[in-house]
Amino acid sequence: MVNRSSFKKKGYATEVAMAMIDYMFRQVGIKEIRTGAAIVNPASWKIMEKLGFVRQDKTKMVQYIFLDEPVEDYSYIITKEQWMTLNKR
Numbered sequence: 001m002v003n004r005s006s007f008k009k010k011g012y013a014t015e016v017a018m019a020m021i022d023y024m025f026r027q028v029g030i031k032e033i034r035t036g037a038a039i040v041n042p043a044s045w046k047i048m049e050k051l052g053f054v055r056q057d058k059t060k061m062v063q064y065i066f067l068d069e070p071v072e073d074y075s076y077i078i079t080k081e082q083w084m085t086l087n088k089r
Contacts, residue, residue: 014051022083033053035076036062038073
């Protein structure tokens with residue numbers, strides 16, 4: 001069995017997310033990405049903020065399939081224009 005903790009804090013999630021976001025904007029041609037993360041999961045929402053996503057003013061309750069109770073979520077958005085400005089190459 002793989003020890004998951006050996007993969008934490010190595011930047012893998014950020015690297016994969018960057019590649020996927022870049023692909024969606026540059027190759028697929030979408031205009032924006034909207035996503036969310038549970039407030040109780042700072043590792044997830046800190047990645048979004050590191051990538052340039054903008055946190056929206058309102059939160060919402062979300063029922064994740066792996067949790068028994070709904071949790072409060074931050075909502076985020078990033079546009080293609082914002083992404084391209086942050087990731088010029």
